[in-house]
Amino acid sequence: MQNYSANTLAFRVSLILAIVLVGLVVVLKYSMGLSIEWTFIVIVTACFFIISFFILRNILYNFIYRRIRLIYKSISNIKEDDKTKQEPFNMHTDMLQQVDHDVTAWAEKSKKEIEQWKHMLQYRKEFVGNVSHELKTPIFNIQGYTLTLLEGGLEDKRINTRYLSKIEKNINRMISIVRDLEAISKLEHGELSLRIIEFNPINLAQDVIENLEERANEKDITLEIVPHYEKAHLVEADPEYIRQVFTNLILNSINYGKEKGHTKIEFFDMDDNLLIEVTDNGIGIAEENILRVFERFYRVDKSRSTQSGGTGLGLAIVKHIIEAHKQTINVRSRIGIGTTLAFTLRKH
Ligand SMILES: Nc1ncnc2c1ncn2[C@@H]1O[C@H](COP(=O)(O)OP(=O)(O)OP(=O)(O)O)[C@@H](O)[C@H]1O
Ligand SMILES: [Mg+2]
Structure with missing residues (x-):
């Protein structure tokens, strides 16, 4: 977008205004034969309208500009992006278009992030559910065998070593589940470093x-x-x-x-x-x-x-x-x- 300085703009507007007024004097006086007083009145009225238009436009422009800049600043503060990456806010850029563009981009990014979080949450829920389900069986088995041993089974030579080896088997099962869980969690989060x-x-x-x-x-x-x-x-x-x-x-x-x-x-x-x-x-x-x-x-x-x-x-x-x-x-x-x-x- 072209970036005019305020002085250049004011100079160009004044120049155009002067040319228009000189043109108006020439047309009114020589072509239409208007008296000098009426020419003067028409010129003053035209000047008045043009100047009022610019003053009003400036007041409104500044009023809206300040408010939009506030909105833009708030958006910039909310956006987690590095502030240095943002384009400087310029008087002569189309402010509304810029705000609209930024808000749309920001909303799309947020939508994607929300989807990712939802996905992650679902993944965690399922993962935790599956893990507890898998660990339940060996834990309850160990509990059952231990209670039987504590309630007198320990003295019973027919079952004590058999139950103890079943407990060991279930502990080994838990160890292998935990090992596999660690592996899958690392692999699914891309934390795998290969030694090729x-x-x-x-x-x-x-x-x-x-x-x-x-x-x-x-x-x-x-x-x-x-x-x-x-x-x-x-x-x-x-x-x-x-x-x-x-x-x-x-x-x-x-x-x-x-x-x-x-x-x-x-x-x-x-x-x-x-x-x-x-x-x-x-x-x-x-x-x-x-x-x-x-x-x-x-x-x-x-x-x-x-x-x-x-x-x-x-x-x-x-x-x-x-x-x-x-x-x-x-x-x-x-x-x-x-x-x-x-x-x-x-x-x-
Ligand atoms: N060679 C095979 N023949 C028949 N079915 C198989 C074979 N390999 C895998 N499967 C089926 O695929 C399923 C998934 O296999 P996977 O190896 O991922 O899990 P698993 O053997 O049940 O448990 P673990 O995590 O201890 O390996 C198995 O439960 C089994 O039903
Ligand atoms: Mg298997």
């Missing part, structure tokens, strides 16, 4: 399998690594987080696998990436539930998952980790046939 290095994912998978062998043996499930390439390939990723990915996926294949089942961890070379697939021949997931398995706290069959100690956080954590590596994960499954979880990692 090069490593061979087959060695890592082998290590995870050795740790989970005992669990697999309980159900007589065999775990097998199948690379589909000759030469060893390294990936660029955070091995600690990828260990968690392998652990959660292989644990799921055991928990939701059949007795005497089979889990394959396959590795495919995809030029820029390695594709890794964990496939079981377990119970499978129905089509209508497939897209929901990555939601936090989602379990297809709540009763079955509770038996196997599931919180519904495992796959949500896995998805966040893979996405933090800017890679993809997806799931294929058929009820009664089995499930495949496939994800990519960037090759070195």
